[in-house]
Amino acid sequence: MIQVLLVHHFGLLRSGLAALLNDAPDLEVRDVPWSSDPGRLRVLRADVCVVDMDGPGAPDTAGMTELCRHMTSAKCGLLVLATPGRPGALRRAYDAQALGFVNKDATPQKLLEGIRNVAAGKRYVDESLAHDLLRAADMPLTARELSVLSLAARGATVSEIAGRLHLSHGTIRNYMSAITRKTGARNRIDAIRISQGAGWV
């Protein structure tokens, strides 16, 4: 039997996904809410952990990385449910060692295939995410630019960002200009919108 841990931030959708897997004779499914302390999920031993990686209430980057770290050290394969068109989110999941990638717009059959492959230690990529994965390799921003952008997206002023990152106001302004140019945006707000849409921040 494959032990599946299904993590979703919303109870109704979590129950629904669990209902899709209930008829599979080779799976034993437990569904749990997303916890901001992924260490707690680790004690729930599983072969495969299925997690919805975005949407309001979903784990943020730090939470996702922490979850992956715990699951990997517990020899549990991670399968992420991904929204198409958000290469940045896929990239983070890939960097965090996720093995399986299933499109949220897929059929239940794909989810089953993904779970069985990941349980066997194999990588599984839903082919409808291939284009996003290719784009995910072309991350336009540097790690430092991403830090600046993340703080700006949370409403921090140039002064606050400069203070947080121990850099001068001028340097932060230069980073913001580079970010705006590289994302093909019209201004800072547009750069944040584009980057959030792609899942980079």
Add this chain to the structure above:
Amino acid sequence: MIQVLLVHHFGLLRSGLAALLNDAPDLEVRDVPWSSDPGRLRVLRADVCVVDMDGPGAPDTAGMTELCRHMTSAKCGLLVLATPGRPGALRRAYDAQALGFVNKDATPQKLLEGIRNVAAGKRYVDESLAHDLLRAADMPLTARELSVLSLAARGATVSEIAGRLHLSHGTIRNYMSAITRKTGARNRIDAIRISQGAGWV
């Protein structure tokens, strides 16, 4: 039999929600993807239309209003699945004549109760959304301020917003200052972040 039309932008989550309703002997469920032309959904006669109102890929404000208009004229009650903490989205659904409000974090039982109430022409509000509904009554921004904010959130410059709304640059700047003050934000980007979080835009 209650005819239920289940609308969700993601196939996997749509199938999951449908699976939750499959065992109910009094429901006949069809699940369809969200269509940017809600008139197409109208031809699918139903007593209750269940729609997930937010998350990436969900209907935007215009789409939601259009869907509600079509469903109401087809004598189909609308039940929305709502993310807690987004009073603005609830307000739009309420203004668009939605009858049922179920928290996405609810149990499947609540969804069933909601569907049966709406099918009987009754309003149904999941009590866990009560606080958000109260907040939804206190919309801090005027319709004009919302227009300015929506354009700004999509990356439009002050000039572009002024051009679109046939107003002067100074007036747009005044609106942006009022929006920043009323939302308790630190700056424009922060005002957009707060308003998007609450579902106002």
